[in-house]
Amino acid sequence: MEHNSTFPIKLTELDMLRDEASSYLKSIQWEQGQRAKNRDKDAKDESILLYLSRANNGSNALEITSVSKTILALKKRLLPDSIAIPIYLNQTLYAVQEGITLGIWIKDSYYDASGLSSLNENKTALNTDGKREFESKMHTATAxxxxxxxxxxxxxLKSYASDDLSVMKQKFAGIPEVSLLSPLKGISCSLFYYDKYLAHPEIVKSDKDVINFTVVYFESLIDEIQQRKSSLEYTETIEDRTYKLENSEFAVSGWSNVFQGAAKSVEFNKIKFEQIVGNRDAKHFARRLTERMLSYDFTAKKNPFQELGGFMPVFMGYGIPGTGKSMLIAAIATRLKEHCDTLDIPFLFHPMPDTLISTFQGGSAEKMVEWMKPLQDPSKLIFAPIDDAENNLQERTAQGVSAGVKEVIGVFLRYTEGAYAVNYGNSSIGLFTNLPEMLDKAVISRVQGRFKIDGARTEHDFLDQDHLWWRKLDDTMPDFVNMEGPENYSYLQDQGLAKNMGEILNEIKKPTEERVHDIYDKVEKQFKSNQHLFYANLYKDMQEAFPFFSSRDVRNIQSAVSLRLTDFDLEEDWFENPDIYFKQDYDTKYNMLQELMRANMKGLDFSEIRRQEVVRYLDNVATIADTDFKRKVDARVNQLNIEREARSSFENDN
Structure with missing residues (x-):
């Protein structure tokens, strides 16, 4: 559902509700329901659930509990000698109070927006339908x-909790009951069990555990509510708007649960480009990508390279197994992280998790949204690689493709182009695959930059690959490697970065893929490659041979040419002294880049660049299509052979 309006949550309005919130922390009353009390009667006495169900010694009376008293008691138990409340305990208490304050504000605004306020005022005069509506809206308001x-x-609290909460989740036995009868009952019930858990000696062993437990508990509360939201009525005034907290990134947008900024950067091995052998195209591309991302302007929330046509929100690296895809991912992350540290910019390394495809219907889509949502956070640079992309983004029409894969692709397409797609020029998704022909066609058509990851290719590449291996032996035992080196080559000298794409591509004269080569030759007999009609006819004939070739491909070729026009190095001293460029405002950066671009274009021949990029792209399309076709043919031939073999052995047996 599209959110069409945003309302501010004013800090002054929250200030007026804070006393009410802290009174709930001082004391609430709750009478446990029969079901919660009877849970787990036969379990061993240590059971946390049994402990919870005996929370008030089995009597039915209302019990009064106090979260703030429990936290003070924890402080005495955990840090008997300290005078101040330790930082984590304090932080948790404050966060829970702020959460309740915001919850009350949200409830009040739902009361007004849904007409519950006026029902509430005329409670006594309501007829049967009115009473039903009143109760129903109370449930929704509470939820x-x-x-x-x-x-x-x-x-x-999420960013202060431990990365791995599995130990705490194992101790946690769920929330015995969640009341949605009224806002007061809702808060009392949820704080009652929160308090009981906190007081249990097994749950909190250190002050960090208090934060960890609080995160696990309230995550579980959100899950409980998400499970019930389908039975709630009168939710239109929740789903059609976003409430944004003044002076902050925090917003409540319907029921969507995205921890803005809570995505944590994943650890990776540090690797330098020089340690990767061959792969000139890939290394060059990766270097350009990092320079472009670093040009993002945090104040303007846009990237000057986007305006110049040199930014790739989605790119693809493909090649045979063992050519260095994972190393390349690490090298891009390493380079970005180093520059971000120097420039004091927040960086998020956000690879797609392997566990994305869920067996539950709708589960994969939900996980995919959760993964894609942080990519819309304009406050950091984000590199989001999808390794072995063919696993999660496989051709949807292929046989036996799971519903989960289809869900994931649906979300990917929605977030990379269309109403949901927001790209500020600060995040880039990289698909890495050995089998590009297995990727979904619609996914491939979203790819704006592509490069081969082909590993070692020349005599020098193989020399260097071996050198990286034996030099470790050489370091530990100097005379052990008793072999002669090459005469006119110093190791790794070819593994530096290319100056520009032209250096890598100047040997591309004609397509290598057979079908494209034939089409190219045929069109070349009628037109020269510096005539616009040459390309119009080339595209038309391509479409006849490859029916899925479309205007989207032509747009991708255009953006590849634009990329080449911005294929220049940023000045060395810009990195050494960030004030010259990186720390400038958006317009200054944009003008500086335009000047560099003009200077760079003087030596370029537009029609030649266009020709090279077209050849490169069409080759790529054909390789992918032909490999796919060849694999299908091989599988069919294999099947026929099996059938023939089976038939003959059947005849022999009889």
Whole structure:
């Protein structure tokens, strides 16, 4: 559902609700329901659930609990000698209070927006339908309040919690009951069990555990509410708007649960480009990508390279197995991280997790949205590689493709182009694959930059690849490697970066792929490659041979040519002294780049660049199509051979 309006959550309005929030932390009353009390009667006495169900010694009376008292007691138990409340305990208490405050505000605005306020005022005069509507809206108000409360608490604490919460999740036995009867009951019930868990000696062993447990508990509360939201009515005024907290990135947008900024950078091995042998095209591309991302302007929330046509939100690296895809991913991340550290820019390395495809219907889409959502955060540079992309983005029409893959592709397409696609020029998704022909056609058509990862290719490449291996032996035992080196080559001298794409491509004269070569020759007999009609006819004939070739491909070729026009090095001293360029405002950066671009274009021949890029792209399209076709033919031939063999052995047996 599209959110069409944004409302501010004003800080002054929250200030007025804070006392009410802290009164809930001081004391709430809750009477456990029968079901929660009877849960797990036969389990061993240590069971946390049994402990919770006996929370008030089996009596039915209302029990009064106090979260703030429990936290003070924890402080005495964990840090008996300290006078101040330790930082994590303090932070948690504050976050829970802020969460409740925000929840109350959200509930009040739902009351007004949904007409619940006026039903509430005329409660006594309501007829049967009116009473039903009143109760139904109370449930929805309570659910939305608890959702917003938990969401705010997670937003404030998630980045301080441990990365791995599995130990805490194992101790946690779920929330015995969630009440949605009224806002007061909703808050009392959720704080009652939160408090009981905190007081249990097994749950909190250190002050960090308090944050960890709070995150696990309120994540679970959100899950409980997400499970029930389908039974709630009168949710239109929740789903059609976004509430944004003043002076902050935090927003409540319907029921969507995205921890903005909570995506944590994943660890990676540090690798320099010089350690990767061959792969000139890939290394050059990776270097350009990093320079372009670093040009992003945080104030203007846009990237001057995007305006110049030199930015790639989605790119693809493909090649046979063992040519260095994973090393390349690490090298791009390493380079970005080093520059970001120097320039004091937040960086997020955000690879797609292997566990994305879920067996639950809708589960994969939800996980994919959760993975793609942080890519829309304009406050950091984000590199999001998808390694072995053919696993999660496989051709949807192929036999036996799971529903999960289709869901993932649907989300990918929606977020890379269309109403949801936001690209500020600060994030880039890289597809890396050995089998590009297995990728979904619509996914491939989103790819704006592509390069081969072909590993070692020349005599010098293979020399260097061996050198990287034996020099380790040479370091430990100097005379052990008793072999002669090459005469006119110093190791790794070819592994530096190319000056520009022209250096790599100048040997491309004609397409290598047979079908494209024939089409190219035929068109070349009628037109010269510096005539516009040459390309119009080439595209038309390509489409006849490869029916899926479309205007989208032509646009991709155009953006490849634009990339070449911006294929220049940023000045060395810009990196040494960031004030010259990186720290400038957007317009200054844009003008500096335009000047560099003009200077760079003086030596270029537009029609030649266009020809090279067209040849490169068409070759690529054909390789992918032909490999796919060849694989299908091989599989069919194999099947026929098996059938023939089976028939003959059947006849022999009889």
């Amino acid at each position: 939305f309040m608890l959702f917003a409360m938990a969401y705010k608490i997670l937003n404030d």
